[in-house]
Amino acid sequence: MKNLRDLLNNKQTQTETSDGMRLVVEPSSEKESGVMTVNVGMPGNMQTVTLDRSQKYTVSDVLQRAEIKADNYEIRMGGSTVNLNTPVTKDHSTILLLHAIKGNR
Secondary structure (H helix, E strand, O other): EEEEEHHHHHHEEEEOOOOOOOEEOOOHHHHHEEEEEEEEEEEOOOEEEEEEEEOOOHHHHHHHHOOOOOOOOEEEOOOOOEEOOOOOOEEEEHHHEEEOOOOOO
């Protein structure tokens, strides 16, 4: 019998054990379909944008697809402040737009 790691690495979906049992491995549909999802918006008004995993995207690209303008907003992704040119590389990332807070200066 091939081990589970070999099945996953070779993307095989079925094998038979020495005692005649079948082992079926279901590949992730998102990874197999080549899509990546990103949550984007303001608190209370979030939406999900689906992107082609084979392409490169920036925060600006995702905001355009979501039809959101980032004027006068602070942009955060993964808890960190980012800019419009920051690459979006992780599936299920969240791009959050917050009203900028003015200091006492």
